[in-house]
Amino acid sequence: xxxxxxxxxxxxxxxxxxxxxxxxxxxxxxxxxxxxxxxxxxxxxxxxxxxxxxxxxxxxxxxxxxxxxxxxxxxxxxxxxxxxxxxxxxxxxxxxxxxxxxxxxxxxxxxxxxxxxxxxxxxxxxxxxxxxxxxxxxxxxxxxxxxxxxxxxxxxxxxxxxxxxxxxxxxxxxxxxxxxxxxxxxxxxxxxxxxxxxxxxxxxxxxxxxxxxxxxxxxxxxxxxxxxxxxxxxxxxxxxxxxxxxxxxxxxxxx
Numbered sequence: 001x002x003x004x005x006x007x008x009x010x011x012x013x014x015x016x017x018x019x020x021x022x023x024x025x026x027x028x029x030x031x032x033x034x035x036x037x038x039x040x041x042x043x044x045x046x047x048x049x050x051x052x053x054x055x056x057x058x059x060x061x062x063x064x065x066x067x068x069x070x071x072x073x074x075x076x077x078x079x080x081x082x083x084x085x086x087x088x089x090x091x092x093x094x095x096x097x098x099x100x101x102x103x104x105x106x107x108x109x110x111x112x113x114x115x116x117x118x119x120x121x122x123x124x125x126x127x128x129x130x131x132x133x134x135x136x137x138x139x140x141x142x143x144x145x146x147x148x149x150x151x152x153x154x155x156x157x158x159x160x161x162x163x164x165x166x167x168x169x170x171x172x173x174x175x176x177x178x179x180x181x182x183x184x185x186x187x188x189x190x191x192x193x194x195x196x197x198x199x200x201x202x203x204x205x206x207x208x209x210x211x212x213x214x215x216x217x218x219x220x221x222x223x224x225x226x227x228x229x230x231x232x233x234x235x236x237x238x239x240x241x242x243x244x245x246x247x248x249x250x251x252x253x254x255x
Contacts (some may be wrong), residue, residue, distance in 0.1 A: 025197050042195035050122035050205050051213045054152060057119050058207045060106050061177065071168040071177070073106040073156060075192045080108055095166070097187055098152035098254040100145040102166070107144050114139045122151035124181045126197040127226035130255035150253040153182035155190065158249055169248065173210030176234050180205035182252045183227050187229030190235055193252075206234060 061071055068076045077095040081088040088094065091107045103120070105113055117135040124207050125131035132151040136143075155177050159165035166187075176190075181199040188194075195204045195218055203215040218228030235244040 026223070032150075041185050046123040047200055047203075047205065047215065050151070050180055050200070051207075053119045053121055054180070054205060054207045055211075055213055056116075057103070057106075057152065057211075058178060059209065060109065060112060060116070060119075062211075063109055063111070064106055067109060072102040072154075073168040074166050075168075076105060077102075080105060087141060091139050092142040092146070093194075096252070097249040098150075098255045099152055099182075100147075100150045102154055102156070102251060103150060103152070104145050107139055117144060117149060120150040120152060120206065122146060122180045122199075124196060124253075124255075126181075126183050126196045126255060127198060128183075132253070132255060147254045150254060151180060151255075153179040153184075153193070154251045155179065156249050156251055157247065166249070166251075169209070171209070171235075171248075173208065174236070175209050175248075176206045177209055178207040179250060182250060184250065184252045187249050187251050189246050190248040190250050191233070191243040193245075193250045194221070194229065197226055197228045200227070204230065 050206060064076075065071050068079060071199045072094075074095050080094055084090075091103045091104050094105045096103050107116070114137045117137050117139060121135060131148070133148045135149045136147075139145075140203045142194070143215050155169045155175070157167045157169060159167050169175060179193075179195075181196040181204050183194040183196045196245055197220060200215065202218050202220075204218060205213070205215050207213045216234060221230050233243045233245055235248060238244055
């Protein structure tokens with residue numbers, strides 16, 4: 001007699017659509033919770049690196065001030081031209097409309113070499129697409145601080161008798177001299193300078209004459225959330241409540 005065995009085929013268990021949606025929701029929730037701290041850590045690293053590089057540039061600015069009796073300006077550019085003749089432009093223009101131009105004067109110090117170019121990096125990317133790149137540390141042949149290799153704005157003043165002449169920053173020890181995430185494309189009064197809101201999560205980095213680095217919270221512009229201005233003036237206010245930043249000019253980096 002032949003026996004017939006009934007084989008039950010067990011179907012593999014499968015997720016229902018509802019179960020799948022629940023799993024996806026859980027993963028999304030975990031990602032949202034963890035991404036904030038991760039982003040904060042990454043941003044802290046960018047900020048720390050930016051302040052550290054700014055400190056190194058500041059230190060060299062002080063060396064320059066001791067050697068030339070002034071921070072880089074139109075007057076020190078003339079001194080460099082007189083001292084170096086035809087080689088005064090070996091690193092590129094040493095005065096102009098960008099921070100790159102005036103900060104390029106630092107390369108005429110004896111202790112500053114090509115590797116120093118890496119100190120001008122700060123991780124910024126302006127909303128309109130302009131951004132900084134890692135320096136190639138090639139400075140000869142007019143290649144020092146070429147476009148995109150400087151992330152810092154440089155604070156100066158204008159000659160009261162000649163608006164076309166840029167003079168060195170002066171003021172008390174709390175006066176900023178270096179700024180990050182400057183979004184302006186041309187020299188601008190410090191009180192009117194725009195900053196990128198996205199580079200350091202709504203803050204700008206700065207360094208003062210007194211060898212003090214820090215950050216300032218930015219306030220979004222009413223018509224454009226990509227750009228902002230300091231919540232509190234970087235330069236303080238006069239007795240009438242006016243921003244002292246009107247006395248200074250910010251040279252933007254060439255990005």
